Structures are given as structure tokens and as C-alpha cells.
Amino acid sequence: MKRPIKKVAVIGSGIMGSGIACHFANIGVEVLLLDIVPRELNTVEKTKGLTLESKVVRNRIVNDSLMASLKSKPSPIYNQKFASRISTGNLDDDISKIKDVDWVIEVVVERLDIKKSVFEKVEKYRTPGTLVSSNTSGIPIKFMSEGRSDDFKQHFAVTHFFNPVRYLKLFEVVPGPDCKQEVTDFLMMYGEKFLGKTSVLAKDTPAFIGNRVGIFGIMSLFHQVKELGLTVEEVDKLTGPVIGRPKSATFRTVDVVGLDTLVHVSNGIYENCPDDEAHDLFKLPTFINTMMENNWLGSKTKQGFYKMVIENGQKNILSLDLNTLEYRPSKKAKFATLEMTKTIDNVIDRFRVLIKGKDKAGEFYRKNFAAMFGYVQNRIPEISDELYRLDDAMKAGFGWEHGPFEIWDSIGIEKGIELMQAENIPVANWVTEMLETGNKTFYALKEGAKYFYDVPSKKQEKIPGQDSFIILNNVREAKTIWSNAGASIQHLGDGVLNVEFQSKMNTLGGEVLQAINKGIDLAETEYDAVILGNQAPNFSVGANLAMAFMMAIEQEYDELNMSVKYFQDTVMRLRYSSCPTIIAPHGYTFGGACEMSMHADKVVAAAETYIGLVEFGVGIIPGGAGSKEMAKRASDGLLKDDVKLNKLRDYFINVAMANVATSAHEAFDLGFFKKHKDIVVVNKDRQIATAKRHAILMLEDGYTKPAPEKVLVYGQQALGMFLVGTDSLEKGHYASEHDKKIANKLGYVMAGGDLSEPTLVSEQYLLDLEREAFMSLMTERKTLERIEHMLKTGKPLRN
The missing domain is CATH 3.40.50.720 (NAD(P)-binding Rossmann-like Domain)
Incomplete structure (x- = not known):
């Protein structure tokens, strides 16, 4: 119907x-x-x-x-x-x-x-x-x-x-x-x-699936924290990004959500699930009751497990000592076990290492995973007949990268049982039967699809609903046709290739650029279209800033200039290749990744895309065709009776302020995406499948390589406007002297130089101006200070 x-x-x-x-x-x-x-x-x-x-x-x-x-x-x-x-x-x-x-x-x-x-x-x-x-x-x-x-x-x-x-x-x-x-x-x-x-x-059981398992996990931690003598900082260190959980981890998350909310749900489970084998775990520990009495509920009451205070004009974070229930200065948590995982990029590969730790962290993980495995095995079939629904709920509702059954798989089912036995946790009959029938994992990959162990049938069944998605984790091994250390290319079928970034934070270094060019080469000769898409937490944080910094410090300016030129040429190939190019940004899409998005034939963006040209924050201008492109888009967007310089000024401000769109829909307003060409997908899981569908449509409609276009620039007329504006900002103490210098360089590029009258110029003309301005800023001491500060602290420096 x-x-x-x-x-x-x-x-x-x-x-x-x-x-x-x-x-x-x-x-x-x-x-x-x-x-x-x-x-x-x-x-x-x-x-x-x-x-x-x-x-x-x-x-x-x-x-x-x-x-x-x-x-x-x-x-x-x-x-x-x-x-x-x-x-x-x-x-x-x-x-x-x-x-x-x-x-x-x-x-x-x-x-x-x-x-x-x-x-x-x-x-x-x-x-x-x-x-x-x-x-x-x-x-x-x-x-x-x-x-x-x-x-x-x-x-x-x-x-x-x-x-x-x-x-x-x-x-x-x-x-x-x-x-x-x-x-x-x-x-x-x-x-x-x-x-x-x-x-x-979900079934009509107390707290359904997400909160039933999630609140168990938190309450289990509340009881473990004193048993193991852990501080709130240590627990948050152990239960955060290192195991694929949000940065807020456990106690910061409770502060944000509100302790009263957690207590309400926990009490509901305690009252309504008398037969739950972990029933007593849902009874509130004494320190939680005291916090409730004191109204220490978290962010909403300005204090919870953490409390921010201002001392001598400085903001300081205090942590709650769970033994004395007094606040004290936060202490940095460090564990030898965690150091062992620093070279393991894939979270799923860390769990085997973490449970082998000889310190307090290793003991914590063994106890924590044993309790979680023991709990979720007994929720089948009480809260769900299918185990994958529990994993889906924890990933979607609590931000876990991997659900409990996926973690158990990564450790090994027999090893997980060992951990449970060490804690005197009985193994569910269905898990024992699964191993006896020869099924050694909860999940399996077959022909690009994910299967789960179905308890009633005692065999692996295909997880329904996958046909709408292309999940790279499922197809990567079978579909990869080329790879290097920073990226790989998969053939998704129907002549459509996907270039997947796999560098740290998906930074755009030489290996990623090589893969993009290789993908276009293959699509122009043997295949038909190229998608730039990945399913990491973020699309890309931009160009490899550390590499550019090292070249500048060592004064390898010719090599740096060649690298910038290579980046520009790669970005321009996305626009002027003879095959359709589609980009699928999501999450952080900064700097060079934004420049790539603006040059592909089509953008298929996830709604949660945070995109912007952020180079000003490190003392440079966009040097990968972004400055050129903003000038071009301002020129393209003019209607007959528009005030000519208004749009150019607005785009200049977007770059100079390093404005970032907080959703894909805002990116249209900032000029990063184009209406009637680029589209937004609300479900990120559908993004690459949607991009493939649009690539096929473009081919069926007779895709033709675009012809190079001229750009109308205004020379001295626009440059004068920019210089007056930056001078006013400096005099009003809104911009430093170096801020003004960077902005003037950007203004020079977007104005097309100091031409005496409006002129049609080539994109290459603007690219050369852009690269020259970028290179000159990379020789500035204050720019290098900004880059170094960003690399060390992750925060911009005003100097």
C-alpha cells in the first residue's frame, strides 16, 4: 500500500x-x-x-x-x-x-x-x-x-x-x-x-534493545569502577575512541545525557525485569544515590562526574573522586596496554590485544567484555530473535563502532567463553550448540553480503535489507582491482569504480592523489565512471599538512611547488576527464577534500557533512584550486542585474573566515555545493549506492567531457574592495597583521590580479596566481608557526 x-x-x-x-x-x-x-x-x-x-x-x-x-x-x-x-x-x-x-x-x-x-x-x-x-x-x-x-x-x-x-x-x-x-x-x-x-x-520488553543493553553496560561499569580502583578519567580513557566509542566515553556521556535520565531507565529495568540474571547490577550504587541527592546530574546542573570551574580567569575541569565524592583536578590517564594499540589503525583489530594486557587496563577489558558477552547472549530471544539487531542498536544508539557480537567475533568465540568462565558467567546453550554445529563465528561474509548466525535454524542467514547499500567492508576483498598504501580502487559493477581513501584521517597525500589519477585513467580506458567514496567516520581532513610543513621547513620549495601543482592538476582532472566523476563526502570534509568536492561532476553528500575551506586557520589560502573555484562560482552565479561584486565579496568572506557548513544543506548557501546539480542523501549507508546509480544515469544520458570555461574577473575594481575591507579589519583589531596579509593574497587571486578592467581569463591563469600566493605564504615564519601549532595541538593559532 x-x-x-x-x-x-x-x-x-x-x-x-x-x-x-x-x-x-x-x-x-x-x-x-x-x-x-x-x-x-x-x-x-x-x-x-x-x-x-x-x-x-x-x-x-x-x-x-x-x-x-x-x-x-x-x-x-x-x-x-x-x-x-x-x-x-x-x-x-x-x-x-x-x-x-x-x-x-x-x-x-x-x-x-x-x-x-x-x-x-x-x-x-x-x-x-x-x-x-x-x-x-x-x-x-x-x-x-x-x-x-x-x-x-x-x-x-x-x-x-x-x-x-x-x-x-x-x-x-x-x-x-x-x-x-x-x-x-x-x-x-x-x-x-x-x-x-x-x-x-524490537519486542515489547522493558527499555527495548538499545537502552536494555546500553544501560547494562554503564551500570556494569559503575559497579566495576570501585572493584578495580579506577578513576572516572581512567574509565573514560578505556571506554572512548580506543575501542571505537565516542570521545565522551562513559562518564562524560552520562553528564551530557543527564544522570537522572540514566537512573530513570535503570530503575525501570530493575523494577520490570525481576528475572534478569543481572538484576542486581541495575540497583544503583551508593555513590550514584548520593549524586542524585546532591542534584549532581551533569551538564544540566553544571556538575556531575565532571565540573568546570574558573580560576584566575582560566577554565579548569575537575573530576569527581568516587571514594570521597569530592572534586579534584583532572588527571591524565595512561596505560601500557593502550600504548600497544597505537600502531593498530582498525579498531576491530585492537580487541585481541587489549584483553592480553598485563596491567589494570587488561584486567578491566577482560572483566568488561566477559560481562557484556554474558549479558547479550541471554537477551536472545528475550528482546530480539536476531543477534544482529543488538549490534545495530548499540552502534546506532550509543555510537559504538562495533556491536558486542562483532567484538566477540573479533576476539574469537572460544576466547570470549574463556573470559566468561574466568568470571563464573555461564555460557548460553545456543552459543555452545552453535560451535557444535561447526559455526565458529556470529557473522560471515559471502559474495559481498553479510550473514548472521540464526539461532532457530542453527545456520548463517543473510541479513535483510542489504540490497539498498554498498558496504565497502563487505566488498573490499573481492572487488579491489588496484591499491597502494593510501588508497584502493574497487569495481562496484556496471563499469563504476570507487576510489577509497585509507590514509590516516583520510589525508590527501601523494598516494591518495595517485589513486585518484589511476581511477580516472582506468575509467577513461577500461571502465566507465569514478566515485570518490569511503565509509570512514570522516571523508577527509584535507591535504597532508605535515608533509607540506616539512618541505617548507627544509626549504624544498621546488618540490613543494610541484606537489601543489600535482594536487591542482588532480582536482582539475575530476572536472575535465572524459568519464563521469562523482564524490560522496560525509563528516569532516575540509580543505583539499572540499576543493575536490567542488570540482567533481556531481556531489552526492551525506546530510551530516561538515565542509569548508579551512586553510586560513593555518595561515595559508586554499591552494588546490579552491581559491580559483570560489572566484569562478561567484562569476557563474551572477544574474544580469546583480550588483557585480556582492557575490564575490560573500565568497571571499566564506574563505577568509574559514566558514564551515554544519550540514550538507548549509553547504549550498556557502557556495560549496551547487543547487540543481549536487544532491543530499539523508542515510549515509545509502550514499555510495546512490552515487553509483547517478553515475549510471549520467552515462545513459550520454555523458560528454566538459569544455574548459573562462572566468570573468574584476581586477583592480575587486582588489580595491578587498584591500579596504582587510585594512578596516586590522585597524579595528579584528584581524592581525598576518591575517591581513593572508586575506590580501586571497583577494589578489579572487580578483584575478591587478588587471585594469574586467577580463575573461582561463582557469589555469587563476590556478597559477593561487599557487604563487600559496607558495609565498609558505615562506612566512608566522604561517609556519600556525601550521606547527595546529599539528601539535589541533587548534588554530592567532599570531
Whole structure:
């Protein structure tokens, strides 16, 4: 059945409700956001002489909540102008409007009586067949739909988003006992395809999948931390990026989410899961109870496991001593076991090393993984029949790079059992049976697809839904046709090649440039099209800055000039090759990676792309065709009666301020992407498959190599504008003398030099100006100081 979602109603405008409303607005859906009418006037309303009948008062709660959400950072919305897609109202005056929506989502307080009263109102006004769902994180679905009509029950489910809605990908779908299968299938599809989520089908069990396993992991740590004598800093060091978890790790994450939220979910599991073998672990340790009594909830109360204080004008982070419950200066955590993993780039390859550690870290990992393996094995089939859903939930909801069963696989199932036995944790019968039937892993790769061990059938089954994706981890081994130390080229089928960056942080050094040129060579002779795409956390942080710095320090200027020229030529090949070139940026796409994006035939960007020309931060201008391209785009974008220099000035400011788009949609406004040519994909997992599809369409439509274009530059007219502006900034102390010098160099390039009148010039003319300006800045001591500071600290230096 076709079910277009043109308009949704979100009832409840708190952090979650407003976040859900913003995310539907992100994907182009109209949203009606509703909340309750205030019971009394506030001080401002009394001063203005308003009454409880005034519309501005009646909609105050919803409007204030939405405004607070839109102002929060990180932003819940891709572009602030998308907020116009959200209209607001209240449950007394505007509930009847839900008759015109396709989906009603309830996001009110976690009280069954309140939810049931909301559903009674919804039932009164909804059009039969309209979807209704609850964002509850734990109330049994059968209780919420009691007393409702058959049609309501047939279209009712839990759709559990994780906060922040825009950034966390988990979307748990729990069908009601009478929910139609077609409704469940639709919600699973919609979450993945339209909302960009990882849709996970869950059972109606307390805390569902993500929170049941995730909260167990945190509570297990709370009990282990004292047993092993670990500090909060040490736990966060051990449970952060080294094992593929977010930088906020454990205790910082609890501070951000709020200790009260964690306690609420943990208490719910403790009360509602009396038969859970880890039941006692969900009982709060004494130090957590004390923190709750003291209102040390984390960021929302300005102190939790960490506390920021200002001393002598300096910000200092204090840590909570879990023994004394007093704050003390943070201490840097260091472990010999972690040092052993520094040369292991792939997180999945570190686990075997970590559990062998002879220090406290090794003991921690052995105990921690044993507890996690023991817990997840027993949740099959209680919370899910399929083990891969547990891994999907932890990766999408808690930001883990690898789920618990994937980690167990990487260590080895027998080794994992050894760890459990050392902690007196029984092994589940199904795990023993799996090994007895000859299945030695939970997952397997076959013919480019991922399979999982299915407990009922006792054999490997293909994970459904993979046909929409191209997952490089699954195809890399079978499809790679060329590689070097920094990149590889895969043939994705149908004549489409993919160049995958594999350098550290995906920096764009000589090996990556060689791979791009090789990919284009192959596509022009033996294949048909080239994609630049990878599935690392970030697309690329830009050119290899350390290499350029070393050349400059050693005054190897001829070699540096050749390297810059090679980069420029490679970028220009993306535009002027005889095959379609498509780039698939996501995450950090900085500097040279942004320059590449601006030159490919088409950009297929993930919505979460943070892109910009950031070279000013290290004292240089974009030297890989970026300065040239911004001048060209300003010229291309002019309409007949435009003020000629306005767009050029705006693009100049974007580069000079090192402006970074905080989403792919913002990148259009900043000039990095082109409307009607470049596209945005909300689900990053679909990105390379979408890029391949567009490459094939371009070929079918008769792709022709573009002809070189001239660029209109304004010479002295534009240069004068730039010089006056930079002089004013320096005199107003908004820019240092060196800032001014860099900006003037950029201005010279974007103006096309000091030509006496507007002139049509070649792109190569501007590339030569750009390279000359870049090289001159690389001889400046202050630029080298900025680069060195960035390489050492990761932060820009103002000098």
C-alpha cells in the first residue's frame, strides 16, 4: 500500500518532541507541533496585560520549547530556514488539525495516564488509517492502546528515537499487539530510507534493545569502577575512541545525557525485569544515590562526574573522586596496554590485544567484555530473535563502532567463553550448540553480503535489507582491482569504480592523489565512471599538512611547488576527464577534500557533512584550486542585474573566515555545493549506492567531457574592495597583521590580479596566481608557526 507522509503531528514539544519535529522538517515534511496550554501567566505576560485566553499565552509552552531547541548546539536542524516547515499550536485549540496529517507521534511525559488521555483526544480527531506512534522508552505498548478502536490499534506502534534526534541513528520500532504487518514494514522502511536511521525491530520488553543493553553496560561499569580502583578519567580513557566509542566515553556521556535520565531507565529495568540474571547490577550504587541527592546530574546542573570551574580567569575541569565524592583536578590517564594499540589503525583489530594486557587496563577489558558477552547472549530471544539487531542498536544508539557480537567475533568465540568462565558467567546453550554445529563465528561474509548466525535454524542467514547499500567492508576483498598504501580502487559493477581513501584521517597525500589519477585513467580506458567514496567516520581532513610543513621547513620549495601543482592538476582532472566523476563526502570534509568536492561532476553528500575551506586557520589560502573555484562560482552565479561584486565579496568572506557548513544543506548557501546539480542523501549507508546509480544515469544520458570555461574577473575594481575591507579589519583589531596579509593574497587571486578592467581569463591563469600566493605564504615564519601549532595541538593559532 502506498503511504506518502506529507504532514506529521508531534504532540509534546520538550527536547525530544522538538527534536523529532525538527528532523521531519529536515527531510521536507510539514510538521504540526502541539503542547498543553499554560495554567498560569508568567511575569512578562502579566506586565503586558495578557490573559490566559491570549493566543500568544496559549501557545507559549510550545513556542518557547521549539525556540530553545532551534537555538541549541549542536543544532537539531540542517538549516535554520527549514524551521518554517513547523507550525505550532496547543492541544485545546488545535488538536482537530490532526485530521489532516498522515502520522501522529506522541512525545509527552512518561506517565501512562497522561499518554492514554492524549490518545483519547487523538482518537476523536484522527482520520481512520492515520499512523499513530509513541516515543515511549519503556511503557508497555499494550497498556497505551487499551480502550482504543480496532483501527487505532491496527495503526499503532512505538517509534523510539534517540536524543539528539538528528545525530543518533537508532530508530526502534515496536509494533502493538494488533498492529498490521504492513504498518510495521512501512515504519521500518521509512525510518531507514527517509529519516536516515538504522531501523531496529524490537519486542515489547522493558527499555527495548538499545537502552536494555546500553544501560547494562554503564551500570556494569559503575559497579566495576570501585572493584578495580579506577578513576572516572581512567574509565573514560578505556571506554572512548580506543575501542571505537565516542570521545565522551562513559562518564562524560552520562553528564551530557543527564544522570537522572540514566537512573530513570535503570530503575525501570530493575523494577520490570525481576528475572534478569543481572538484576542486581541495575540497583544503583551508593555513590550514584548520593549524586542524585546532591542534584549532581551533569551538564544540566553544571556538575556531575565532571565540573568546570574558573580560576584566575582560566577554565579548569575537575573530576569527581568516587571514594570521597569530592572534586579534584583532572588527571591524565595512561596505560601500557593502550600504548600497544597505537600502531593498530582498525579498531576491530585492537580487541585481541587489549584483553592480553598485563596491567589494570587488561584486567578491566577482560572483566568488561566477559560481562557484556554474558549479558547479550541471554537477551536472545528475550528482546530480539536476531543477534544482529543488538549490534545495530548499540552502534546506532550509543555510537559504538562495533556491536558486542562483532567484538566477540573479533576476539574469537572460544576466547570470549574463556573470559566468561574466568568470571563464573555461564555460557548460553545456543552459543555452545552453535560451535557444535561447526559455526565458529556470529557473522560471515559471502559474495559481498553479510550473514548472521540464526539461532532457530542453527545456520548463517543473510541479513535483510542489504540490497539498498554498498558496504565497502563487505566488498573490499573481492572487488579491489588496484591499491597502494593510501588508497584502493574497487569495481562496484556496471563499469563504476570507487576510489577509497585509507590514509590516516583520510589525508590527501601523494598516494591518495595517485589513486585518484589511476581511477580516472582506468575509467577513461577500461571502465566507465569514478566515485570518490569511503565509509570512514570522516571523508577527509584535507591535504597532508605535515608533509607540506616539512618541505617548507627544509626549504624544498621546488618540490613543494610541484606537489601543489600535482594536487591542482588532480582536482582539475575530476572536472575535465572524459568519464563521469562523482564524490560522496560525509563528516569532516575540509580543505583539499572540499576543493575536490567542488570540482567533481556531481556531489552526492551525506546530510551530516561538515565542509569548508579551512586553510586560513593555518595561515595559508586554499591552494588546490579552491581559491580559483570560489572566484569562478561567484562569476557563474551572477544574474544580469546583480550588483557585480556582492557575490564575490560573500565568497571571499566564506574563505577568509574559514566558514564551515554544519550540514550538507548549509553547504549550498556557502557556495560549496551547487543547487540543481549536487544532491543530499539523508542515510549515509545509502550514499555510495546512490552515487553509483547517478553515475549510471549520467552515462545513459550520454555523458560528454566538459569544455574548459573562462572566468570573468574584476581586477583592480575587486582588489580595491578587498584591500579596504582587510585594512578596516586590522585597524579595528579584528584581524592581525598576518591575517591581513593572508586575506590580501586571497583577494589578489579572487580578483584575478591587478588587471585594469574586467577580463575573461582561463582557469589555469587563476590556478597559477593561487599557487604563487600559496607558495609565498609558505615562506612566512608566522604561517609556519600556525601550521606547527595546529599539528601539535589541533587548534588554530592567532599570531
